[in-house]
Amino acid sequence: MKDIDILWAKKSKSENGMQKWLPLKQHLLDTKGVMLMLYRHYLSDHQKNIIKESIDGDSLDAEKLVEFLGASHDIGKDTPAFQAKSGYQGTQMLDEQINYNLLSSGLFSKDFFEKESFKKVLKYYLKSPHALAGEALLEKFGVDSDIGSIIGGHHGKNISEDEAPSVSNIVDFPENYYFNESKAYFDEWDKLQKELFHWILHISGYHDINDLPTIDYISAQVILEGLLIMGDWIASCDDYFPLFDFEQKNLITSSSRLENGFKKWFKTSIWTPKINNNSLEYYKKRFNFKPREFQKKIFESIKKTEHPGIVIIESGMGSGKTEAALSTVEQLAQKMNCDGMFYCLPTQATTNAMFSRVISWLSGLAIDDDENKSINLIHGKSSLNDDFSHLPHNIDIDEDKDAGVLVNDWFAGKKTKILDDFVVGTIDQLLLLALKKKHLALRHLGFSGKVVVIDEAHGFDSYMQTYLCRALEWLGKYKIPIIILSATLPAEKRMEFINSYLDKDDKTLDNKLRNNLSYPLVSYSDGNKINVIDSFTNNKKNMTVKVINFRGDILKELKTLLSNGGICGIIVNTVIKAQKLAKLLISQFGSENVEILHASFLANERIKKEKKLVDNIGKNAGSERYNHRFRIIIGTQVLEQSLDIDFDVLFSDIAPMDILLQRSGRLHRHEKNDVLRPSKLVEPRLYVLGISEEYEYEDGSSFIYGDYLLMRTQYYLEDIIHLPHEISKLIQTVYDFTKIPKFSVNVQKKYLEAKDIFKENKKNQQNAADAYRISSYEDMEDNLIGWLDNSLDSKNKFSDEQGLAQVRNGNDNIEVIMVKEFGNDGYSIIGDNYDISIDVKDGDPKAIGQLVKNTIKIPQVLSQKYNIEKTIDLLESYNMKKLPEWQSNPWLKGALGIVLNENNRFPFDIYNYTIKYDKKIGLTYNKEEQNGQI
Numbered sequence: 001m002k003d004i005d006i007l008w009a010k011k012s013k014s015e016n017g018m019q020k021w022l023p024l025k026q027h028l029l030d031t032k033g034v035m036l037m038l039y040r041h042y043l044s045d046h047q048k049n050i051i052k053e054s055i056d057g058d059s060l061d062a063e064k065l066v067e068f069l070g071a072s073h074d075i076g077k078d079t080p081a082f083q084a085k086s087g088y089q090g091t092q093m094l095d096e097q098i099n100y101n102l103l104s105s106g107l108f109s110k111d112f113f114e115k116e117s118f119k120k121v122l123k124y125y126l127k128s129p130h131a132l133a134g135e136a137l138l139e140k141f142g143v144d145s146d147i148g149s150i151i152g153g154h155h156g157k158n159i160s161e162d163e164a165p166s167v168s169n170i171v172d173f174p175e176n177y178y179f180n181e182s183k184a185y186f187d188e189w190d191k192l193q194k195e196l197f198h199w200i201l202h203i204s205g206y207h208d209i210n211d212l213p214t215i216d217y218i219s220a221q222v223i224l225e226g227l228l229i230m231g232d233w234i235a236s237c238d239d240y241f242p243l244f245d246f247e248q249k250n251l252i253t254s255s256s257r258l259e260n261g262f263k264k265w266f267k268t269s270i271w272t273p274k275i276n277n278n279s280l281e282y283y284k285k286r287f288n289f290k291p292r293e294f295q296k297k298i299f300e301s302i303k304k305t306e307h308p309g310i311v312i313i314e315s316g317m318g319s320g321k322t323e324a325a326l327s328t329v330e331q332l333a334q335k336m337n338c339d340g341m342f343y344c345l346p347t348q349a350t351t352n353a354m355f356s357r358v359i360s361w362l363s364g365l366a367i368d369d370d371e372n373k374s375i376n377l378i379h380g381k382s383s384l385n386d387d388f389s390h391l392p393h394n395i396d397i398d399e400d401k402d403a404g405v406l407v408n409d410w411f412a413g414k415k416t417k418i419l420d421d422f423v424v425g426t427i428d429q430l431l432l433l434a435l436k437k438k439h440l441a442l443r444h445l446g447f448s449g450k451v452v453v454i455d456e457a458h459g460f461d462s463y464m465q466t467y468l469c470r471a472l473e474w475l476g477k478y479k480i481p482i483i484i485l486s487a488t489l490p491a492e493k494r495m496e497f498i499n500s501y502l503d504k505d506d507k508t509l510d511n512k513l514r515n516n517l518s519y520p521l522v523s524y525s526d527g528n529k530i531n532v533i534d535s536f537t538n539n540k541k542n543m544t545v546k547v548i549n550f551r552g553d554i555l556k557e558l559k560t561l562l563s564n565g566g567i568c569g570i571i572v573n574t575v576i577k578a579q580k581l582a583k584l585l586i587s588q589f590g591s592e593n594v595e596i597l598h599a600s601f602l603a604n605e606r607i608k609k610e611k612k613l614v615d616n617i618g619k620n621a622g623s624e625r626y627n628h629r630f631r632i633i634i635g636t637q638v639l640e641q642s643l644d645i646d647f648d649v650l651f652s653d654i655a656p657m658d659i660l661l662q663r664s665g666r667l668h669r670h671e672k673n674d675v676l677r678p679s680k681l682v683e684p685r686l687y688v689l690g691i692s693e694e695y696e697y698e699d700g701s702s703f704i705y706g707d708y709l710l711m712r713t714q715y716y717l718e719d720i721i722h723l724p725h726e727i728s729k730l731i732q733t734v735y736d737f738t739k740i741p742k743f744s745v746n747v748q749k750k751y752l753e754a755k756d757i758f759k760e761n762k763k764n765q766q767n768a769a770d771a772y773r774i775s776s777y778e779d780m781e782d783n784l785i786g787w788l789d790n791s792l793d794s795k796n797k798f799s800d801e802q803g804l805a806q807v808r809n810g811n812d813n814i815e816v817i818m819v820k821e822f823g824n825d826g827y828s829i830i831g832d833n834y835d836i837s838i839d840v841k842d843g844d845p846k847a848i849g850q851l852v853k854n855t856i857k858i859p860q861v862l863s864q865k866y867n868i869e870k871t872i873d874l875l876e877s878y879n880m881k882k883l884p885e886w887q888s889n890p891w892l893k894g895a896l897g898i899v900l901n902e903n904n905r906f907p908f909d910i911y912n913y914t915i916k917y918d919k920k921i922g923l924t925y926n927k928e929e930q931n932g933q934i
Contacts, residue, residue, distance in 0.1 A: 003188075004195050005249060006101040009077055010236070011087035011094055012243055019087075019094035020243035024078065025199070026251050028071045031235040032203065033258035035070030038231055039063055041266065044449035045337035047223055050478065054220030055213035065213060068204035069147070069228050070235075073154050076134030078196050080108065080189065081125040081176035084118055097246055106188055108179060121175060128169055128176035131155045136166040137177075141197050145783040146215040150225045153784055154232060156439035158225075161786035218780045219448070219477050225784065226445025230419060234410075240264050267408040268374045268421060271365070273334040277303055279327075286364050287323050295324045297533050298522055302331045307527040309476065310501040312484045312494060315520035316724030317665030318644075321485045322354070322455075326361050329451045332481035340421040340450040344430050346459045348379045349610060350641045354455065355424045356387045359405055362422055366403040374408045376417045378425030381603050384853050415439050418446035427464070430454065431807035434470035436772045436788045448478045456641065458486045458493065458658050462762040465493070466769035467807050469500035470776070476501040477777045487665060488658035488727060490735035491515075494523065502528060503778070519728040542722045543668055543684055549714075550687040554581075554651065555588060557687070561649055562630040564678040567617055569647035570634045571663050572689070573655065574700035575600050579921045582634050591920060593628055597635040600922040602818060602830065604853040610643060617645045619670055626676065639666065646670050648681035653690045653701055656709040657716070657734040660688070661727055688717070695747050708758035709734065711751055715741040772806060812868055813857045816875065817892075818917065820900045827899045829854060831919065840892075841885050848891050856917075859925045862910050872896075874910060882907075 009027035012020050039048070039062065051062045076082065083102060086095045099113045111117055128136075135152030139145065145165075152159050152166060159166055170177050177193075179185040206212060215221050235241055240261035276282040279299040283291040291299065294315060302308060311328055315321050329341050343358055345351045355377050366373045377388040393407045411420040418429060419442065430452065433443055452475060460468060475482060484497055491514045498513070499505050502525060513523055518534035525531075550557070562568060572578050575598045582596040597609050613633065617625045625631075625646070633639070633647070640662050646669040652660060668674065668684045690698050695711050702710070712734045721730065733739060743751055772790070780787070819836070822828040826835035829850060839847035862871045875896045879886065882899060886892040901907055906915040915925045 003105045003107070003192055004078075004199070005251075006098070006105060007078055007083060007192075007196075008098055009074055010243060011089070011091045011098075012238065013087070013089040013091050014243075019091045019246065020238075021094055021098065021246055022241075022243045023249070023251065024074065025196075026244070027235065028074060028200065029203070029251060029253065030241045030258070030261070031073055031231055032067045032070035034235045034262060035066040035227065035231040036063055037258070037262045037266075038227055038234075039066045041262075041270065042230075043223075043227065044270065044339035046339075046479070047445075047449045049337065050217065050223060050448070051215075051220045054215050054217035056216070057213060061213060064205040065215075066224065066227065068200065068206065068212065069150060069224060070231055071200040071204050072134065072138065072197070073151055073228055073232055074130060074134065075137055075151070075193070075196060075200065076128075076130035076132065078137070078189075078193050079128065079130070079133050079177050080179040081122055081128045081133065081173075082130045084108065084112070084122060084125070094246060106184070107192070121180065124173050125176055127173050129155070132159055132163070132166060132169055133176065135159065136169045137193055137197070139165060139167040140170060141194070142209050143212065144214065145785060146221060147212060149784040150215075150221060150228060153225050153441065153787075154228045156229065156442070158784045158787050160789045164785045216782075218777065218782075218784070219474075221784055222441050222444045223448050225441035226443075226448075229439060229442050230416075230445065233416075234262075234265050237265075265410055267406065267410075268372050271333070271339040271369070271371075271373070271421060273330050274368075275330045275334050282327060283323070286327070286361065291323075292320055293537050294520055295320050295327070297536065298324050299327055299331070301522070301524065301531070301533055302328055305335065305524070305526040308332055308335055308481055309479070309525040309527075310472075310482045310484070310498060311522070311524040312486075312489070312497060313520070313522050314486055314489050314494075314728070315522075316727060317487050317662070318669055319487075319520065319724070321487075322357060325453050325455070325483050325485055326358075328483050329453060330365075332451050332483070336451075336479065336481050338449055338451050338481065340423070341453065342418070342423045342425070342430070342447060342450045343453040343455065344425050344427045345455045345641075346427050347638070347641050348381050348426060349606075349638055349643065350456060351377070351379055351424060351426050352385050352387075352607070352610075353614075353643065355385060358422070358424050359387060359391075362405050366405055370403050372403050373405050373422060374411070374420050375405055375422040375424070376407065376411055376420040378417045378423060378429050381607075381855075383849075384603060384607055415442055418443055420446075421450075423450070427454070427460070427468075428807055430471055431464060431467040433474060434467045434773050435807055436774055436790065438788070440774070440788060441784075444474070444478075447475065448480060451481045451483065453483045453485065455485045456487075457484045457497070458488045458490070458662070459641075460493075461765060463765035463769050464808060465496065466766045467773060469496055470773050472497060472500040473503055474774075474777055476503055487724075488661050488731055490658060491732050492735055498523065498525070498530065501525070504528075517728045517732060519724060519726075521728065542725045545664060545667065545684045545686050545721050545723055547717060547719050547721060548685060548687045549691055549717075550651070550689055551692070554689070555584065558585070558589075558632065561680060562632075562678075564680055565626060565630045566648040566678045566681045567625060567631045567646070568633070568649050568651070569639065569645075569666055570632065570651040571639050571653065572634070572636060573653045573698075573704055575636055575922070577653075577698075577700060578634050578636055579924060582921050585632055585634070586920070589630075589632060593631055595631070595633045596921055597633065597638055598922060599636065599638060600856065600859075602853075602917075603855045605919070610638075613645055614643060617647070619644050619646070621646075625673070639663070644669070646673055648677050649685050649687075651687040651689055654688055654697060654710055654714060655701070656705055657713045658731050659705075660713060660717070661723070661730065664721075664723060686721075688714075695743075695750060706758050706761065707750070707754035711747075711754060712741060715743075769807075812863055813860065814863045814868065814871060814875070814896070815855050815857050816896045816898045817851060818854055818856050818898050818900065819851070820904065821902060830900070830904075830917065840889075843889060845891075848889065852891065852895070856923060859913070859915070859923065861925065862913065867911065871910060874908075878908065 007024040008021050009024040010022040014020055055061055102108055131152050131154055135148045138148045138151055149158055178189045279291050279296045313321055313324060345354055362373050362375060377385055382388055391405060391407045393409055411417050433447055482501060495514060516534060520536055522533040523530060578596060578598050582594060586594045645666055647666050650667040652663045664686055690701055691714050697707060697710055716733050819827040820830050822835045826837040828834055828836055836847050840851055879896055883897045886895060886897060898906060900917060904917045913925045913927050917923050
């Protein structure tokens with residue numbers, strides 16, 4: 001047995017107690033094979049073309065390169081620092097057998113594996129982790145850093161600029177590579193490493209090191225690093241590639257091991273779009289209706305493009321943007337050889353609403369292609385989505401079943417979800433593309449083969465916009481098609497999106513698009529040229545909305561408006577205001593006539609409330625919407641975001657113009673309901689709340705939106721507006737900061753102060769986002785060294801949840817699982833009459849699954865920067881006493897629970913706040929002052 005054959009890559013102890021191992025060469029063979037299979041059967045042609053162009057080669061050249069990366073990725077395990085390690089799972093007998101072979105081969109001194117010797121000889125072994133060691137050895141052998149840095153980053157983090165060149169690690173810690181300074185040991189390890197390297201070259205199809213290509217594009221390097229991480233994970237899965245009994249020494253070089261292993265992982269084929277270029281036939285087949293002029297013009301324009309890139313569709317609510325976007329996805333995927341889609345929206349609620357529509361569209365693709373399509377839903381509460389949970393999981397590709405939409409469980413992990421073929425998720429998932437975070441290359445791999453759709457793109461503050469524009473820049477370098485949808489997009493954001501994607505700052509372009517007030521408006525690139533579609537026949541009637549700046553008695557006004565029935569929407573800016581208003585209106589109109597929706601409900605109950613609303617007053621509700629004589633729906637921003645509901649009359653707190661118009665999209669939304677509306681509500685009316693002649697606003701509104709935009713909105717808001725025709729004019733007027741309102745002297749002073757605060761906040765948000773934002777593509781060097789320097793992970797071990805929080809501006813939230821006490825020591829789901837605690841203690845998956853659906857975020861007043869740590873400490877201390885068994889359950893470990901008392905109150909006050917849950921109005925909190933007043 002040759003010395004090289006005794007080197008190990010993996011050790012494990014199976015469930016039956018058998019100790020297993022995997023020779024290093026076998027793991028390298030497995031990973032080499034998986035990389036080739038992924039290149040052929042997972043990467044899109046778009047990604048393959050980037051790689052081939054980057055090395056100036058053909059498919060054979062690219063395949064040899066990915067095989068080399070797979071075969072060499074763990075060459076750093078051919079070192080004393082790694083081979084001397086013990087297994088992590090009680091593999092003592094196996095360790096002793098392997099150590100005996102290592103000693104017999106003269107690779108370590110005879111006393112090395114005795115107690116404490118390891119720490120004396122290799123006391124700095126942690127300074128040479130095997131990924132870094134692999135890059136160092138390759139550099140020593142003459143491999144350039146364009147390839148070497150990929151090997152160094154295959155565990156998710158590339159070496160830093162301070163650590164470069166990697167070969168300096170050999171100089172600084174020679175014992176980690178050659179055991180000690182003795183020439184005999186040096187020669188043995190050096191020979192072993194060279195022998196392995198030449199074997200790697202040979203099995204990859206290279207004669208010598210000079211045959212290795214140069215990877216010119218950073219985009220290709222990132223894709224290859226992501227592919228290597230993915231390939232290593234698949235090849236490291238024991239279910240796919242079993243470990244050996246120790247007695248088995250010979251490598252398995254037959255194709256059957258690779259074929260069997262990859263087949264267990266592989267579920268869906270690469271999507272090769274074949275779209276019908278006749279827009280009428282396409283829409284009829286895919287959506288079962290004829291395209292509107294708006295949709296047809298987009299379809300025909302995209303059809304003519306040769307080098308499509310970014311497409312921005314600005315159109316009114318309910319105009320058919322979603323179908324236009326999905327048809328454009330198919331067109332762009334075909335033109336650019338992409339094989340998937342990522343569709344993102346601002347919130348979990350909007351994402352859930354879109355998911356069912358995407359499934360319907362994707363089912364049509366599966367039937368057309370007669371092939372299964374794999375989909376994923378990514379947000380913090382995806383497990384609560386019924387459409388997602390009811391999809392079939394892990395169907396065997398050999399099963400004789402009709403093609404459809406499925407879930408591949410390999411993509412269920414937090415880091416692997418984005419690698420799936422078709423993904424619907426929240427905008428965070430796209431923003432993370434621009435965040436310095438471990439395994440970033442894996443995320444770039446997931447995005448670099450998909451068409452990306454960004455829906456409701458108007459709702460991002462300067463902080464999120466900073467991340468989004470950097471993400472768009474990188475996607476532009478990958479030449480990934482982007483579709484951006486908005487009903488209310490300020491021209492400034494439109495320009496930022498286009499210039500970021502095309503990586504330029506074209507003032508001529510600015511003038512051409514910034515001043516275009518057409519609506520609908522479609523802007524799209526063909527190469528570096530920007531085209532617009534701005535001439536549409538107005539097929540949808542303009543709705544004339546009367547705007548009332550309301551400062552009167554809302555209770556009195558509602559009694560008058562709803563005397564003959566009707567559905568009234570009230571959208572306010574804070575949860576507290578929504579709850580106070582709900583209490584008032586319930587006392588006057590009855591609980592059965594008033595609904596309330598906001599973020600401070602249990603996650604499961606909020607989903608039920610949203611579904612009930614859509615069923616009762618949505619597009620397909622019909623005459624059932626008036627089963628109640630009248631209905632009042634009170635909500636916060638959740639009502640303005642993609643809930644397809646229709647109000648007869650709308651009250652709204654003042655908000656920036658684009659948001660106010662977005663809310664107005666729920667007013668007289670569906671024409672078919674016009675004949676059903678009560679006579680008093682036939683005329684669309686928007687009541688604007690929270691304003692004054694002195695331009696003073698409620699604290700909550702000022703805090704959320706800032707007075708500058710509120711003042712501009714109030715000033716330019718007209719008494720009569722025509723929707724959707726005037727949407728663009730109204731928005732661009734408010735966001736064109738060269739236009740100066742004419743205020744009185746006192747108000748002008750307040751306005752200028754608000755403007756300074758607005759500019760300062762915007763600058764601070766951009767600077768804060770820059771701290772952990774990846775470099776501009778053009779600022780990258782010719783390799784990935786230092787790519788993630790100053791990342792979140794470099795300071796602390798940041799979780800994926802903290803990464804998500806980093807790309808959204810605002811304070812962290814504390815989420816708890818909330819239940820209610822039952823009996824002496826048990827607890828139940830709120831609203832149930834069953835002690836679920838016994839089933840949870842027994843580890844019943846169904847009970848635990850039900851439990852984790854009942855999450856809620858505690859009030860933000862308890863999770864401010866100055867008190868969040870203390871709050872968490874209080875909750876953790878409570879959980880250790882009340883719910884200790886949760887921490888021993890893998891599904892509940894790390895979760896915080898609260899058991900409400902019989903009055904639905906928290907069992908203890910936090911900072912004198914009394915917290916209570918009410919199924920009708922949600923989570924409330926009040927502070928008991930010393931004088932007894934709330």
